[in-house]
Amino acid sequence: MPVYANFAELLAKAKLRGKKRIAVAVAQDKDVLEAIKAAQDQGIIAPVLVGNASLIVSLIQSLGLPGDTPVIDEPDDTKAALAAVSLVHAGKADILMKGLVNSSIFLKAILDPEMGLRTGRLLSHLVAFEIPGTDKLVFHTDGGMNVAPNLAEKKDILMNSLQALKYLGIEQPNVAVLAANEMVNPKIPATTDAKALADMNANKELTPGIIEGPIAMDVAVSPEAAKHKGLSSKISGKADLFLMPSIEAGNLVGKTLTYYARAKIAGIIVGAAHPVVMTSRADSPEAKLNSIAFSCLATPFIQPLKD
């Protein structure tokens, strides 16, 4: 039995864990507040909205958010981003969400040496997919933040995801470190990096779970393909997490899943001390809600908040 068959189960588990406190940086954004309202209606979050208070209050009213939603007035974007981050830093919120603020200002606040959420690891993007015809959610990283990670950076990206999956309850994930095929070729970094990460796993340097690579997508998803290629794989057909060799591979695969395989998607940023939600306007309302639910489960705090 998979931990999550689909996003409905993810949302149900988020509800079971109780409300998480989410700090929204520069919250005067209709799309973001609609997503906050949807998550609030599901009972999974308690928001704190930081930004231009008069604009936020007006949006709260028009969108029908509770009138007693906490709002912190900070009209300056840079200060508002840092204030939202500081709430999480101080333990007053569990999750950070990006509002109407430039990404570089937002990320700079996350990485602020004093008030930020640094862990010493790279930030990375982790997405969950519900793919029609499959029996569980799968996770891909990183198709969104790191362009051409080297081995050390891939290790960080992998550790970020393993940590998030652990919080989600996927304790022993099967990890496919993807390449175009299974042969280690010194001229092809995707294959040598994959081998090195699999070796770290074999040596118990990189745990938990089983990390295999280099492995091609067909072998990762299909035991028949593995058999055809004469390969024995412990994770074939059972991979939970797919590590992409580059941003292009991750991004193109993600969009191929979304547009051609009609997959549903949710994404968060991991590698900070707490999960970060950064939805885009192009995300469907459902994807935005699922991203927030994903972040609620990827937090280190598992004690339900008292109402």
Added chain:
Amino acid sequence: MPVYANFAELLAKAKLRGKKRIAVAVAQDKDVLEAIKAAQDQGIIAPVLVGNASLIVSLIQSLGLPGDTPVIDEPDDTKAALAAVSLVHAGKADILMKGLVNSSIFLKAILDPEMGLRTGRLLSHLVAFEIPGTDKLVFHTDGGMNVAPNLAEKKDILMNSLQALKYLGIEQPNVAVLAANEMVNPKIPATTDAKALADMNANKELTPGIIEGPIAMDVAVSPEAAKHKGLSSKISGKADLFLMPSIEAGNLVGKTLTYYARAKIAGIIVGAAHPVVMTSRADSPEAKLNSIAFSCLATPFIQPLKD
């Protein structure tokens, strides 16, 4: 109306163009000869089989190929590969197909300075996909041969594909040079290369068709996505050819289409003077037949062969 709605139309058009002569290098391979038989049964090819004659004749008999199929006895693999290539070089065959021969020996024969099929351009892999829910075949390159092509190599790969599409009757293809997004970033070669290729197209250096890039997969396949991103694209939703930034991106996207979107696939090698078929054991019989039909249409010789 697309030129090819699906592989059935591709096969039908191959039949209309009449039989192409196909030279098989080291033909003593059951899988390959089964594919040859299927294509022969469809009336699209006339094979010449080069290799170990006694083994070939025995397979011909057991598989039920016509007893009068021409066989050239050359038990040495290297010589057989060169002999098959030479048939094409000399105009005695239109297409080359790989049998039971090591890929490097086979490719070396293709690139032989005297008897080979060199054009001065890189060899590259071109695949066609029939994707459920879409209305036409689309073409992807290169997810199979070139690992990390630079700009000049991408230009070759693109020219190879444009040539093949022209032979197929797709005279003015819409080409998406893919990247993770549409922004040109000097730190991301996929984006700067894409811009350079699009510029060559705008300057009429690289024709025919419309070449756009950098473009992300969502914008290439969905006008709604383009609108969401505030982008105007001439090819959005209408792309025929997708140029991949790396072998990993091409390979992973291809396998994602095959395994999750249930796409059908056919592939050929282009960039030589004639198309080359190199099926793998993992290909379905249908994929092997479609690859041969694809090669029959991608040849420069369009006069039907007299029976």
